[in-house]
Amino acid sequence: MAVEQRATVPEPKAARQPLRQEVADGIKSYILRNKLRPGDPLPTESALCEALGASRSSVREAIRVLTALDIVEVRHGHGTYVGRLSMSALVESLAFRGLLSPDDDFQVLADLVEVRELFERSMAERLVHGLSEEQVERLQGCVDAMREGHAGEGNGFVDTDRAFHTLLVTPLGNDLIGQLSAAFWDVYVIVAPHLDVFTHEHEAATIASHQRIVDAVRARDAAEFAAALTEHYAPVRRRLAEARARG
Amino acid sequence: MAVEQRATVPEPKAARQPLRQEVADGIKSYILRNKLRPGDPLPTESALCEALGASRSSVREAIRVLTALDIVEVRHGHGTYVGRLSMSALVESLAFRGLLSPDDDFQVLADLVEVRELFERSMAERLVHGLSEEQVERLQGCVDAMREGHAGEGNGFVDTDRAFHTLLVTPLGNDLIGQLSAAFWDVYVIVAPHLDVFTHEHEAATIASHQRIVDAVRARDAAEFAAALTEHYAPVRRRLAEARARG
DNA sequence: GCAAATTTGTCCGTATGTATC
DNA sequence: AGATACATACGGACAAATTTG
Numbered sequence: 003m004a005v006e007q008r009a010t011v012p013e014p015k016a017a018r019q020p021l022r023q024e025v026a027d028g029i030k031s032y033i034l035r036n037k038l039r040p041g042d043p044l045p046t047e048s049a050l051c052e053a054l055g056a057s058r059s060s061v062r063e064a065i066r067v068l069t070a071l072d073i074v075e076v077r078h079g080h081g082t083y084v085g086r087l088s089m090s091a092l093v094e095s096l097a098f099r100g101l102l103s104p105d106d107d108f109q110v111l112a113d114l115v116e117v118r119e120l121f122e123r124s125m126a127e128r129l130v131h132g133l134s135e136e137q138v139e140r141l142q143g144c145v146d147a148m149r150e151g152h153a154g155e156g157n158g159f160v161d162t163d164r165a166f167h168t169l170l171v172t173p174l175g176n177d178l179i180g181q182l183s184a185a186f187w188d189v190y191v192i193v194a195p196h197l198d199v200f201t202h203e204h205e206a207a208t209i210a211s212h213q214r215i216v217d218a219v220r221a222r223d224a225a226e227f228a229a230a231l232t233e234h235y236a237p238v239r240r241r242l243a244e245a246r247a248r249g
Numbered sequence: 250m251a252v253e254q255r256a257t258v259p260e261p262k263a264a265r266q267p268l269r270q271e272v273a274d275g276i277k278s279y280i281l282r283n284k285l286r287p288g289d290p291l292p293t294e295s296a297l298c299e300a301l302g303a304s305r306s307s308v309r310e311a312i313r314v315l316t317a318l319d320i321v322e323v324r325h326g327h328g329t330y331v332g333r334l335s336m337s338a339l340v341e342s343l344a345f346r347g348l349l350s351p352d353d354d355f356q357v358l359a360d361l362v363e364v365r366e367l368f369e370r371s372m373a374e375r376l377v378h379g380l381s382e383e384q385v386e387r388l389q390g391c392v393d394a395m396r397e398g399h400a401g402e403g404n405g406f407v408d409t410d411r412a413f414h415t416l417l418v419t420p421l422g423n424d425l426i427g428q429l430s431a432a433f434w435d436v437y438v439i440v441a442p443h444l445d446v447f448t449h450e451h452e453a454a455t456i457a458s459h460q461r462i463v464d465a466v467r468a469r470d471a472a473e474f475a476a477a478l479t480e481h482y483a484p485v486r487r488r489l490a491e492a493r494a495r496g
Numbered sequence: 497g498c499a500a501a502t503t504t505g506t507c508c509g510t511a512t513g514t515a516t517c
Numbered sequence: 518a519g520a521t522a523c524a525t526a527c528g529g530a531c532a533a534a535t536t537t538g
Binding site: 293294295309323324325326327328329 | 502503504505
Binding site for chain 2: 020022030033034038059062063066067068069070071072073078087089091092094095098099101102109110113114116117120121124176177178179182
C-alpha cells in the first residue's frame with residue numbers, strides 16, 4: 003500500500019525530469035496500483051512527502067498539475083481525492099485558445115460547431131435502430147423546458163440546450179463523443195460572448211428547430227433528421243460569419 | 250504593460266477562490282491584454298509576485314496549472330513563455346482514464362478509434378472537390394516511408410502512421426479535427442501496450458490498406474475510399490475485441 | 497574555457513484558513 | 518465550543534540550468 007519510493011540517485015547522464023514530475027507520476031502510479039476510483043481518498047500531503055521523498059512544495063506542485071487535468075481533486079481542509087477525469091482541461095485549454103487567437107478569432111468556434119454537427123449528423127443513420135421511446139420523451143422534455151423557461155430566467159436556457167444535445171448523442175453508445183460534444187458547448191458559451199457573437203438572439207427559432215429534430219426522431223425519419231440539423235446549425239454559422247465580417 | 254493588480258481585500262462573505270487561481274487568471278489576462286503569441290516571454294516569477302501581490306509559492310503553483318494546460322511553458326534557468334496551446338492536457342487526461350477504467354478498459358480505446366474513423370469517413374464526400382495533387386503525393390510519401398522503414402527501425406512506423414492520418418484529415422480545413430485525431434492517436438499508443446493490445450502485428454496489411462486509401466483518393470472514388478477505410482479499421486476493431494475477450 | 501548574472505527548481509519553517517468530530 | 522487534521526499561503530535560503538561577458 004506504500005507509495006512508490008523515488009530513486010534516491012537519478013540517472014546521471016540522462017536529462018533528468020523535474021522532481022515534481024516524478025512525484026506526479028508516483029501519485030498516478032499509486033492510483034493505478036491500488037485501482038482507486040474517482041472520489042476515493044489519497045494520502046495526505048505529508049504522507050506523500052515522506053513516501054516519495056520530496057518536499058511539500060514539490061508534492062503540492064505535482065498535485066496542482068494533476069488537479070488541472072482532473073486526475074486528482076482537492077477539498078480545502080478535508081483531503082485529496084481521485085478526480086472525476088472530466089474534460090475540464092480541454093475546455094479551459096480550448097477556451098483560452100479561442101480568446102487568444104488574434105487573426106482569426108472565429109475559426110476556432112466554427113471548427114467547434116462543425117465537429118458538433120458532425121457528431122450529431124452521424125446519428126442519422128442509426129436512428130431507425132436503437133433509440134428508445136424514453137429517450138425521445140426526455141428530448142421532448144428538454145424542448146418543453148426551453149419553452150417554459152423562455153419567459154423566465156434565461157440562464158437555464160443554455161443549460162437545457164446543452165442537455166438536449168448531450169441526450170441527442172448518447173444513443174451512439176460512445177461516451178467520448180458525448181463528453182466532447184458537451185465540452186465544445188462549454189467552450190462556445192465561454193468564448194462567444196467575448197467575440198460579440200450573440201448566442202441566442204432568437205430563442206423562438208432555436209426552440210422550433212429543436213422541436214423539428216425531436217419530431218424527426220419520433221418519426222424515425224433519418225433524412226428529415228439531417229434536414230432539421232441543417233436548419234438548426236444554419237443560424238449559428240450565419241452569426242459566426244456576421245461576427246467575422248464585423249471583426 | 251503592468252500585470253493586473255490583485256484586489257488587496259477579497260470578498261468577505263463570498264466563498265473566495267484560492268489565491269493561486271486569481272494569480273492564474275491574472276497571468277491569463279496579462280497574455281490576452283498584451284496579445285502575446287505562443288513562444289513570447291512572460292515576466293519572471295519575482296516580477297509576477299510583485300505585480301500580483303502573491304508569494305512565490307502561489308505564483309509557482311499557478312504557473313504549474315497553466316503549464317499542465319500548455320497555456321504557459323517553462324524552461325529551467327531561462328524563463329517562462331506562452332505555451333503552444335496543444336492538446337497535451339487532453340492526451341494525458343484521456344490516457345490516464347484509459348489506464349484507470351477498470352470494468353471496461355477497452356471501451357475508451359474503442360470510442361477513440363470510432364471517432365477517428367468518423368472524422369476520416371466524413372472526408373469521403375469532400376474528396377472529389379478539394380484535395381490537391383501535392384497532398385496526395387505527400388500521402389503516398391508516407392506509405393512509401395512505411396514500406397522502407399518496415400525492415401528498419403520499427404519506431405518510425407507509428408510516427409509515419411500518425412502523420413498519414415493527420416495529413417488525411419487536413420483537407421477538411423478544420424484544425425480542431427486534425428489535432429483531435431492526432432491526440433487520439435497519441436492516447437491509443439500510450440494506452441494500448443498496457444492492455445496487451447498489439448498495435449502492429451501485421452505491418453504489411455497496414456501498409457496495404459493505407460495504399461488502398463491513397464489509391465482511392467487518387468482515383469477520386471468516394472465509395473472506394475469509404476471501403477478502404479472500413480478495411481483499414483477492421484483489424485483494429487478485431488484486436489480490441491480479442492483483447493476484451495481475453496480480459 | 498571560466499565566471500558571473502539571471503532564472504527556475506527545491507527545501508524548510510511557520511502561520512493561517514477550513515472542515516470534521 | 519474546543520480540538521484535531523488538513524490544505525493554503527508566506528518568506529527565506531540554497532541548488533541547478535542557462536545565457537552572457
